Amino acid sequence: MIIKRLGRNVCLALVLALSIFINFGCASNEQGFDEDFSRYYVGDPLYVQFPFKAGGTYYISQGGHHQSQNYHYWNERYRDLGIYSSMRYAVDIHMIGEAGIDRDVSNPSTLEDFTMFGVTIYSPVDGVVAYVEDGNQDMPPGQRDDENHMGNYLVIEAKGVMVTMLHLKEGSIQVNEGQQIKQGQPIAKVGKSGMSTVPHLHIQATKEDVWYKEPVPMLFDGEFLIRGDKIKIDCSYKDLEG
16 A cells, blocks of 8 residues: 655644644555545635644545545435535544544444534635534534534635535534635634534535535635545644634
């Protein structure tokens, strides 16, 4: 198995340095698709900043231009709702620990047992907050809210593109509708609200409308992320998160 790595360093006011390594090909192409094709996308991309700064390893569980890489790309549930096409370039981001899993114990009994629950999310773009919904319960381990798919969510309009983030932690959203925000600004925390089996961030971009317009591919710090990619942030931003 060949693992390709891209590295970059970003310094923040001489306080902390951020190293991001994206590991391509971690799944060793086991699913029988052409990885180069799964990194293919249609249309002009939206350049976004990776929405996390806390030290750790982040894992892309869903993402790519192929249904074997990204269940959002073609899903009967979403097709029946008429929204599957808008989700084609959606990405699900998890955080994994040293054991390579998203939890601290094998059988989590609380949400705090999950590595990513409560991790701060930073705005991936400059823009205006278009929609906010908060107040939905974070579902306990083993449960999900099938009636309220989105859970707590936040939508940012950036030059006519709607950037939508779902399953946010109850009471964690720090911005209001109509507010102008900057890329890199803290906006919310990862939760498990809505139709979410484990704490993670679902993020997608669409033209003009959240669900019923064309999907927009996102380049995270210049990279089109697909299932199996890992992003490692070497330092911790806990002091900055306050």
